[in-house]
Amino acid sequence: MKSVGRSVTRVDAVAKVKGAARYVDDHFVPGMLHAKVFRSAIANGWVKRIDVSKAKALPGVVAVVTYEDVPDHTFPTAGHPYSKNPAHQDVADRNLLTRRVRLVGDEIAAVVAVDERTAQKALTLIEVEYEEYEPLLTAEAALKPGAPEIHAGTGNVLGRGGYELGDLAQAVAESDQVFSDDFTTQMVAHCAMENYSAYAYMEENGRIVIVSSTQIPHICRRIVGQALGIPWGRVRVIKPYIGGGFGGKQDAVVEPLTAFLTTVVHGRPVKMEFTREESFIASRVRHPIAFKIKTGVKKDGTLLARELEIVSINGAYASHGQSIANNAGTKYRQLYRQQAIKCKSTSVYTNMPSAGAMRGYGIPQVMFALESHMDDVARELAIDPVDFRLKNVISAGYQDPISGVKVLTSGLAECLQKGRELIGWDAKKADASRREGMKRRGVGAACFTYASGTHPVGLEVAGARIVMNEDGSVQIQVGATEIGQGSDTVFTQMVAETVGIPTSMVHILSEQDTDISPVDLGSYASRQTYITGMAVRKAAEEIKAKVLDYAWGMTDIPAGAMDIVDGWLVYKHNGEGILPIGEVALDAHTNTVHCQPFTADVSNNARVNAFAYGCTFVEVEVDLLTGKVEVLEIHNVHDSGKIINPQLAAGQVHGGVSMGLGYALYEQMLFDPKTGKPLIHNLLDYKLMTAFDTPEIGAHFVEPYEPTGPYGNKALGEPPAITPAPAIRNAILDATGVAFNDLPLTPQRLIARFKAEGLIE
Amino acid sequence: MKSVGRSVTRVDAVAKVKGAARYVDDHFVPGMLHAKVFRSAIANGWVKRIDVSKAKALPGVVAVVTYEDVPDHTFPTAGHPYSKNPAHQDVADRNLLTRRVRLVGDEIAAVVAVDERTAQKALTLIEVEYEEYEPLLTAEAALKPGAPEIHAGTGNVLGRGGYELGDLAQAVAESDQVFSDDFTTQMVAHCAMENYSAYAYMEENGRIVIVSSTQIPHICRRIVGQALGIPWGRVRVIKPYIGGGFGGKQDAVVEPLTAFLTTVVHGRPVKMEFTREESFIASRVRHPIAFKIKTGVKKDGTLLARELEIVSINGAYASHGQSIANNAGTKYRQLYRQQAIKCKSTSVYTNMPSAGAMRGYGIPQVMFALESHMDDVARELAIDPVDFRLKNVISAGYQDPISGVKVLTSGLAECLQKGRELIGWDAKKADASRREGMKRRGVGAACFTYASGTHPVGLEVAGARIVMNEDGSVQIQVGATEIGQGSDTVFTQMVAETVGIPTSMVHILSEQDTDISPVDLGSYASRQTYITGMAVRKAAEEIKAKVLDYAWGMTDIPAGAMDIVDGWLVYKHNGEGILPIGEVALDAHTNTVHCQPFTADVSNNARVNAFAYGCTFVEVEVDLLTGKVEVLEIHNVHDSGKIINPQLAAGQVHGGVSMGLGYALYEQMLFDPKTGKPLIHNLLDYKLMTAFDTPEIGAHFVEPYEPTGPYGNKALGEPPAITPAPAIRNAILDATGVAFNDLPLTPQRLIARFKAEGLIE
Known part of the structure; x- marks a missing residue:
């Protein structure tokens, strides 16, 4: 080729x-108005009284609208293809503005003014009186019998999923050993360089045009049509260059309200640009998920039984709904052979930011749990964790019994061999001296599989x-x-x-x-x-x-x-x-x-799918005294089929691994456990890795030619972010003997455990 | 339907x-530079010396280029489809900037500056020394043996055309009477509301983007590619709303130089907007054409022989070349039956503005000559001019022997009958008292035919x-x-x-x-x-x-x-x-x-064509003392096949007739006969009709269903402008008995003739 x-x-x-690429903010429209959202100061409750008269009276304010002024039907926001089948439609649980507030930052009213500063000032003139309910900030609180319902009639359960393949009870019975454990992952944010931003205006024929930083123009058009209750062809969405999305912009976050606001001001252009703070709390986040895993194995390391229980915190609104928990509960089946699997998942409403799509779509969470657990099992069986994986990896020919999709190519075994060599696995494993003293070194590995697109679940x-x-x-x-x-x-x-x-x-x-x-x-x-x-x-x-x-x-x-x-x-x-x-x-x-x-x-x-595979190999040095984990060496080895552009592919790996490192070690959104108010919602407090924090990242590829790919290729965009966290966790285990089951792996958390385990005083 | x-x-x-439609000038581009052209002050000669150093030194000037800086190949500018056959290609006789100047206003150098005012000021700092030749301002002067050649090797002849159908000598011999006469038409300008305007910039991949007020984006792309000597796919042309074209913007007037200038300033956006004065002298005009006509007829009014000699003044550059003279010499064949036709046409270079396409494309000129001559012949034969036409009009079934195109539908006879009734022709003709006194009234009519597109001459x-x-x-x-x-x-x-x-x-x-x-x-x-x-x-x-x-x-x-x-x-x-x-x-x-x-x-x-037909009926009052012609009533009756939108069609008729009225009575570009300097080049001096000058215009349609049209339709855009002039001329003849053979029919011209004819003292 x-x-x-x-x-x-x-x-x-x-x-x-050269700065010549034009983003939303680079588009100049004469007479552009600016919109700002008046947001809830409480996490759970409703607005008893609102007075916008002072805001309206402020010179420069063109319009103020509240929940009383918007269409009274609900709409969904997820970037999924539309389905005529109501059972496959996204949950429509949101109004353009709301009286019933469900998170700190919920959208109660909006101001349109001649400039951003005036709009911002007008927000301070809006008076509101709330009736407050108890903020439900954990799955336990939300699911407690008698808890106030965040969305009426739901019992705070957004969705449930599950399936059983094979006879789990029998597989457990046939197992020599059965291991169980719990894992949790944290809430993180996408942190695209460009905040959520859009502007909208009306053509003279009444159609609404939206210029937006969106990943999904065609879907966005449909969602805006639904939100405003107008034919979808009356909406036009234009997407210029965008400064990152990572799944956050696979959701209609700013477009519906911005589109509505231009109709309020007779079609004049209205721009809405989230601040960084708004992008943190009022857009979408990655789902914190809790896992309970049970694994049954033969003594020789043959996997027999897997049971998985997933509780996903979805926050205040559905966004992608149960899809992410379902994905987490599904997409590991193509990784290892097992005789029986059982999975149960629940998505829970809480009074937190809404979780949505984020690079990996539930898989970084589930792979953290599963691949950590794999190492724990290998350790118990005294089998090398790489050997344990190699023994069980699925090879080409596997056909998933539920989706019907067949694995035509898998380079996972080759990826594992390559990673093992790259990191010098066997020598480092053999050298026990590395695991002594106050600064200990360890190696870890973790595998993943990832689908190319959404078939057969979604239209492609x-x-x-x-x-x-x-x-x-x-x-x-x-x-x-x-x-x-x-x-x-x-x-x-x-x-x-x-x-x-x-x-x-x-x-x-x-x-x-x-x-x-x-x-x-x-x-x-x-x-x-x-x-x-x-x-x-x-x-x-x-x-x-x-x-x-x-x-x-x-x-x-x-x-x-x-x-x-x-x-x-x-x-x-x-x-x-x-x-x-x-x-x-x-x-x-x-x-x-x-x-x-x-x-x-x-x-x-397209009615095909193909599974990308890969693994992360990492070596860390853990400072027992400071709890600091230094990543000495990290390699991602990918089977994404034929690579179209090696340099760009390496770029995807670098970016994804960096995101995975942040997920493993640093990033976490925190909230006041009483009020649900965000404690971290800017890039000063939120520990996003910079180039200086990032180690050299090895990007490697094995390239089987995938017959269903247009040029032999398979997915690559999301996979690199998946396995750094479990690989690092496993390397820490290798270095210290301590298994950490909760992300992120912060010094505080490490030191506490090291003390408890007697490694330090 | x-x-x-x-x-x-x-x-x-x-x-x-509402002013929301965006034209070139409504596009804001940050950092836009402005270009102005340094134009020749003389009509014929060359630049011996040019000094742009002072212009370059002016603060705010970014670049100054002269004929020394442009590619040294020539290019065409006409809005014709490209042909791989060199014989069918437009004449390439123009450089982006020129040392050899051929008209007052020729383009010698260009300034690019941070704003228009600075660019304008820089022009005044350019010093130039010319060697002057005799300005050739008439066909006679240009064709005089020994005249300096405006384009080397041409003898000042841009092109010649001609044909003979049937045996003219025999047809003349069979004629009872043969009439000859000469006619001339003047130079007029398009006067689109929006002047010629474009801006260009380079994409970061090196492609050139031009946003232009053009009628012909795809052709314009090709011309710019030719002018700059780059692959045509490296050029992108965008056309927003435009404020009129009328054929003037069927030519690449501003785009090639604007495109070149952005390459000079490393791709920064450069805008060039002609002033009204530049639009008059440095764009395109309607060809002044001189006709010699000979017509042979039977006593009963049967047309037998037509001979036509056409000399078309093309000005300094080819633009559409010989096409317009050819069109004038060709497109009347579908109007009346005749036994034999002979036609000869010549296009002549002069030191005047370049003539190009303008609504009617040579047909208003030839129809003025032919339809005036028809009335003169009818008068000599003492046959009613409408009857004379009806006797000879071609009906459906006629197949042109040269083009092979067959007339499938013709409503011309019906148009004539309808016009005759609308104007009250017979009663007014019969009332001799109308043609007495100092204010005399007369009625006149004139017919036309017009093709729908250019097949088989041009690609469609x-x-x-x-x-x-x-x-x-x-x-x-x-x-x-x-x-x-x-x-x-x-x-x-x-x-x-x-x-x-x-x-x-x-x-x-x-x-x-x-x-x-x-x-x-x-x-x-x-x-x-x-x-x-x-x-x-x-x-x-x-x-x-x-x-x-x-x-x-x-x-x-x-x-x-x-x-x-x-x-x-x-x-x-x-x-x-x-x-x-x-x-x-x-x-x-x-x-x-x-x-x-x-x-x-x-x-x-499309490899079909269809002939639209129609006529103008007009009643005028001629004030012998003031020479003023008042149009009392005017009706255009069109066979344009099925009318798609009656109101828009009427709008086309109103606009076209208004243009025809100006052509008949008021408009003319004038030049100093010694120097070739324009005497009229703004809308104060140039007598463009306003709404207040325009009489009520009757727009009428007969609607035969044309089988080759997508909805039974035929051409309508240009036809309305064709026959007001000959109809008015014929009405003046009816009112006063004086035949005017030169346009426009200004009071000066009328009074001079009325004096000569003894109608006034």
């Missing part, structure tokens, strides 16, 4: 480095349109969004590869516009390269076929005897040049008889 | 009335893309440009009609962007409704077929048994509703098995 597999420079590299439609110019260069439009991950670059490579032209002759339109961009569900579920990539490939194949067919008419050389290489039509049998592609394209644009400019407008409904 | 044929409100009405490719939303509403994209004529509205009606949805469910994207808009040659030649309309219809048919086919799968009712009416799928046999189109579209967007959002991306190469 000529373009695929090469480290082509990002197509947006120069624009981004994607589209691509290619237009060829007179010189043979092309434009490519996709509905999938470049959100920093590099998808625009890999789509460019794919088109170049398939059409047979250099990447310099491919121009991708980075901006999505639901009025014209091919329908695509957006960027999430690590689906772009795999799902949208197939639509891109089909469009490119169609263009190539049209060029060859047209050239047949021009040259009388059968289309099948020709190929296109480096922008030239060549004889297939010997590569000899026939004519440049530009001559064919020019003729197709200008021939008075045969004129037919080449375009392809392809929609593809 | 439900939507076609109705006076649907313009889709852009509210946006334009057009494209349309339709995207259907989940609610069954659609977006339509075309490459043809809304330039004020209302094409966006009629395309909307066409889609609504064919798909079977209300126009409120059709949303047209008015902005063209060559990166994504379907390839279309643009708006000219009255082609949009006829040529682009067919692409729109095909796309809409495709969408409808997809909806019905999908619905078949949903309902098991055969597609052929269903229709779509008012947004509902209905049984064809009784109109009973089955389900709303939105339910089909929603399923096609969301069905996990059959998901296939409906789109259609159609390119159509």
